[in-house]
Amino acid sequence: MTDQTQAPTRARPSSSGWLTRLTRAAPTRPGETYGVPGSGDTTWLSLASIALLLFLWWIVTATGWVKPLFVPSPGAILQKFADIWQNGFTNTSFLEHIAISTARVFGAFVLACALGIPLGLAMGMSPLVRGIFDPPIEFYRPIPPLAYLPLMIIWFGIGETAKVLLIFLSVFAPVALGARAGVKSAAIEQIHAAYSFGATRWQVMRHVILPSALPEILTAMRIGVGFGWTTLVAAEMVAATKGLGYMVLSASQFLQTSTVIVGIIVIAAIAYAFDLLMRAVERRVVPWKGRM
Amino acid sequence: MGLNIADVSVVYPAADGRPPVEALRRIDLSVERDDFVVALGASGCGKSTLLNLIAGFLSPTSGSIMLDGRPVDGPGADRSVVFQKHALMPWLDVIDNVAFGLMLRGLPEAERHATAGRFIDLLGLGEFRRSKVYKLSGGMQQRVGIARALTCDPRLLLMDEPLGALDALTREKAQELILRIWHETGKAVFFITHSVEEALFMGTRLIVMSPRPGRIAHRFDLPFSRQFLAGAPAREVKASPEFIRLREEVLRIIFADEEAAA
Numbered sequence: 001m002t003d004q005t006q007a008p009t010r011a012r013p014s015s016s017g018w019l020t021r022l023t024r025a026a027p028t029r030p031g032e033t034y035g036v037p038g039s040g041d042t043t044w045l046s047l048a049s050i051a052l053l054l055f056l057w058w059i060v061t062a063t064g065w066v067k068p069l070f071v072p073s074p075g076a077i078l079q080k081f082a083d084i085w086q087n088g089f090t091n092t093s094f095l096e097h098i099a100i101s102t103a104r105v106f107g108a109f110v111l112a113c114a115l116g117i118p119l120g121l122a123m124g125m126s127p128l129v130r131g132i133f134d135p136p137i138e139f140y141r142p143i144p145p146l147a148y149l150p151l152m153i154i155w156f157g158i159g160e161t162a163k164v165l166l167i168f169l170s171v172f173a174p175v176a177l178g179a180r181a182g183v184k185s186a187a188i189e190q191i192h193a194a195y196s197f198g199a200t201r202w203q204v205m206r207h208v209i210l211p212s213a214l215p216e217i218l219t220a221m222r223i224g225v226g227f228g229w230t231t232l233v234a235a236e237m238v239a240a241t242k243g244l245g246y247m248v249l250s251a252s253q254f255l256q257t258s259t260v261i262v263g264i265i266v267i268a269a270i271a272y273a274f275d276l277l278m279r280a281v282e283r284r285v286v287p288w289k290g291r292m
Numbered sequence: 293m294g295l296n297i298a299d300v301s302v303v304y305p306a307a308d309g310r311p312p313v314e315a316l317r318r319i320d321l322s323v324e325r326d327d328f329v330v331a332l333g334a335s336g337c338g339k340s341t342l343l344n345l346i347a348g349f350l351s352p353t354s355g356s357i358m359l360d361g362r363p364v365d366g367p368g369a370d371r372s373v374v375f376q377k378h379a380l381m382p383w384l385d386v387i388d389n390v391a392f393g394l395m396l397r398g399l400p401e402a403e404r405h406a407t408a409g410r411f412i413d414l415l416g417l418g419e420f421r422r423s424k425v426y427k428l429s430g431g432m433q434q435r436v437g438i439a440r441a442l443t444c445d446p447r448l449l450l451m452d453e454p455l456g457a458l459d460a461l462t463r464e465k466a467q468e469l470i471l472r473i474w475h476e477t478g479k480a481v482f483f484i485t486h487s488v489e490e491a492l493f494m495g496t497r498l499i500v501m502s503p504r505p506g507r508i509a510h511r512f513d514l515p516f517s518r519q520f521l522a523g524a525p526a527r528e529v530k531a532s533p534e535f536i537r538l539r540e541e542v543l544r545i546i547f548a549d550e551e552a553a554a
């Protein structure tokens with residue numbers, strides 16, 4: 001008996017282990033689902049990636065490979081940040097710049113969701129609504145906001161309306177299209193089940209189609225708010241004296257590279273924080289996403 | 293009274309260059325109160341089409357379908373459907389899934405949870421009331437689906453291969469459970485299956501269908517479910533000479549159909 005276990009039976013060389021991992025996932029722990037695409041925790045990798053980028057940045061500036069005009073050092077950026085934080089930028093406090101831009105983007109975002117989600121759902125549900133609204137949305141969707149910015153200004157003036165409307169338009173299309181696609185998420189059996197319990201069309205919409213569309217709607221909202229931030233700079237190009245987009249633009253005209261980078265980082269940080277918030281909402285609201 | 297299907301045909305129109313499909317030809321079938329009708333037949337012989345007609349999802353090309361003297365025109369709460377799978381609402385927990393039909397009727401929560409709770413207990417899911425349905429096993433999910441269909445107190449329970457996705461042991465248990473519930477609640481049942489043994493064991497009446505065009509080729513009256521409900525053990529019923537003789541006969545018919553079609 002015992003000599004058998006000592007027999008030299010090496011089943012498989014373990015050196016091929018990590019190679020097979022590339023083609024086939026390891027078994028999951030209990031409570032997880034095998035083969036879910038892209039499952040796994042990425043926190044440490046992400047932190048390492050950020051650290052590496054910061055390190056490279058520091059190296060190229062500290063060694064003087066790149067002139068500060070092109071890429072200021074991380075330290076200079078920090079200093080600039082502290083400076084703007086204390087003294088503001090063009091006589092407006094930093095927080096006010098942030099508040100104004102955030103208000104513009106999220107105002108437009110809330111408006112776009114309030115209108116875009118119901119419209120998208122209606123487009124998914126009704127051929128009539130889809131027939132009417134599909135051409136205009138698909139027509140304007142691929143046009144860069146900069147291209148119709150002049151029209152916005154001619155029509156709505158240089159006030160707040162044109163700015164918010166420009167951002168609104170860039171958020172509206174992805175949100176509406178996401179909601180429209182989400183309508184198709186409900187399995188036909190779920191819909192049939194509801195009807196067979198005597199549901200009305202409205203109830204099927206409210207209790208089956210809307211909840212099953214929720215994952216796609218939340219994804220569309222995440223994508224939409226990203227478009228909103230993308231459009232911010234365009235919106236604050238004309239007749240703005242406040243806002244992060246304005247700050248970045250006017251700093252670039254005076255070659256204040258560090259201010260530009262501070263603005264960029266702040267925009268990215270706000271957008272990223274909101275995305276993290278949306279992901280948390282997703283986990284809470286649709287924990288069943290992709291599991292049934 | 294009950295369900296009356298008279299001279300019903302269904303033709304799916306031609307599509308993608310294929311000729312029209314005569315899915316059902318001249319079907320006559322009546323389902324009385326407390327009947328357990330089982331439909332059996334090769335794939336594609338029109339079983340689901342027949343169920344969809346009864347459920348009201350599909351209207352016949354010709355013929356009439358009457359429920360209690362009124363024509364069926366659309367789905368309704370008097371005919372609940374249990375699907376093979378994928379029909380639960382993952383955003384609701386077990387009790388709210390079971391109470392789904394009652395919620396659609398606007399019953400207050402306390403009342404619908406009380407009713408749903410009774411059916412959850414009946415199907416042996418008592419400890420899982422507050423579980424997420426996507427965390428249940430396939431057999432448990434199927435029981436939730438059955439409980440959900442029962443809470444609406446339908447006159448007719450329609451089941452399209454409800455046990456098809458279950459393993460053999462769970463499946464036999466579920467068969468016995470469904471029979472007991474059918475017996476206790478006295479509902480009429482229309483039940484589709486691919487398993488000859490399941491069909492013979494569960495039905496009071498069996499229709500064997502043949503494809504191209506889909507029609508009812510044979511009808512049998514079955515005694516076995518009553519034997520089981522009278523106290524005979526399920527395996528004993530399924531191993532009785534009478535059961536085996538009928539099983540072989542039905543299998544012969546189905547194989548002959550397959551060969552004729554091939």
Ligand SMILES: Nc1ncnc2c1ncn2[C@@H]1O[C@H](COP(=O)(O)OP(=O)(O)OP(=O)(O)O)[C@@H](O)[C@H]1O
Nearest residue numbers: 304305313315334335336337338339340341342506
């Ligand atoms: N929507 C449809 N359009 C066209 N043809 C259809 C449609 N649904 C079913 N058919 C055809 O009608 C016939 C009967 O289909 P049905 O789904 O009722 O069969 P079934 O007996 O339920 O089969 P299975 O046991 O595989 O579920 C098949 O030949 C099928 O191809």
Ligand SMILES: [Mg+2]
Nearest residue numbers: 339340341452
């Ligand atoms: Mg079928």
